[in-house]
């Protein structure tokens with residue numbers, strides 16, 4: 001049996017202080033003001049890697065196009081990817097649609113309120129299931145994300161490694177004990193909100209304006225900024241790539257990635273492994289049997305994924321005829337139809353595309 005993280009006094013006072021603060025200061029957010037299950041679900045998936053302010057326009061645009069779970073289930077892949085373009089992590093929107101299809105087939109178009117059933121849907125883990133069940137249905141279950149792990153670690157001065165599944169389970173048990181049954185959704189949102197607005201990461205908690213200061217051991221012991229403890233991740237793999245902007249007439253070459261793995265099934269700019277010189281790129285193009293009218297360097301760029309970094313060297317090549325084996329898209333199709341991952345945003349200008357903002361955290 002694990003030692004409880006929070007003392008009896010902390011357990012009693014934390015929900016009271018937190019909710020009183022939340023009622024006074026909470027942010028007005030579209031999915032918060034009308035917490036329908038579909039809206040809560042969509043917002044939670046969008047917020048997984050993106051800041052609240054950046055999510056708002058995506059959230060409204062998505063719901064204007066796909067206002068119901070049924071519409072989401074039936075949307076074309078191109079529509080889905082376009083609506084998600086710039087948010088990254090496209091597997092999330094694909095899972096969203098897979099789950100919507102299950103909801104239509106098995107639950108008559110209504111998300112279930114039971115977190116165990118929610119967790120069986122594609123793309124929904126214990127945190128998202130807890131968030132939907134508590135916020136949309138008022139079920140008293142925890143929703144423990146990185147913000148909550150940080151707050152509870154600091155309040156309890158816990159030095160458990162928050163990257164370990166055991167620690168997360170303990171924190172969930174601890175939160176479960178103190179969720180007020182009549183305000184489960186507000187309580188979970190308040191904890192997340194405190195982590196996002198006051199008990200900030202990167203060693204910068206704003207303890208002087210925190211409603212939990214009087215019961216926070218991290219603050220009282222002067223160790224808040226050292227917490228939470230998190231074991232370092234494995235270093236990311238670095239990959240060199242040479243990105244080719246192949247232009248012929250008014251079209252550019254696109255390549256579709258494999259259906260599994262990083263950016264599964266997404267369209268991308270063609271590329272060669274490694275960092276190539278202009279001579280090597282020209283030679284490679286000639287070997288493919290096309291005549292190179294002109295070749296010039298395009299910007300270098302770096303894109304960081306969760307487990308890998310792409311270090312990209314770019315070349316713009318004008319070709320006499322389309323290179324076989326690629327899909328050739330004109331400007332209108334690039335702008336309206338094909339969602340290019342934000343990993344290539346450094347090249348959007350070269351392609352004549354306006355949308356070039358990354359909104360990842």
Ligand code: SF4
Nearest residue numbers: 199205207210216224
């Ligand atoms: S007092 Fe400081 S460390 Fe403790 S919960 Fe508040 S902001 Fe976080």
